[in-house]
Amino acid sequence: METNQVDTTALETAFRDAIVPGKFVRIEYLTDLSEFIKTDALLKRHFEQDGAEYLELGHGELVPLNRVISISGKLSPNFPGYTNYSCDC
Numbered sequence: 001m002e003t004n005q006v007d008t009t010a011l012e013t014a015f016r017d018a019i020v021p022g023k024f025v026r027i028e029y030l031t032d033l034s035e036f037i038k039t040d041a042l043l044k045r046h047f048e049q050d051g052a053e054y055l056e057l058g059h060g061e062l063v064p065l066n067r068v069i070s071i072s073g074k075l076s077p078n079f080p081g082y083t084n085y086s087c088d089c
Helices: 008-017
Strands: 024-030 036-049 052-057 062-064 068-071
Antiparallel strands (some): 024 068, 036 052, 052 062
8 A cells, every 4th residue: 555645844845935925926725714715916924923824915815824725836734635626717
């Protein structure tokens, strides 16, 4: 039996490297209601508040980093086996 183990350190590094304030990115995340959102947005800033990390998008929305699935195709270590089945239409 073969298992697919994911190198979470490599995922973490690639994911963190994709967080560049001032960069226009495609971001996929889950809302508080577990709705899947995919949008192209400017990453305004990355900050910590009350022990949690957040991304502020260019239009003012705050996204908790633990709900981000991917940034510019770089998967979050919180979602290592995630596969995007949505279309880009």
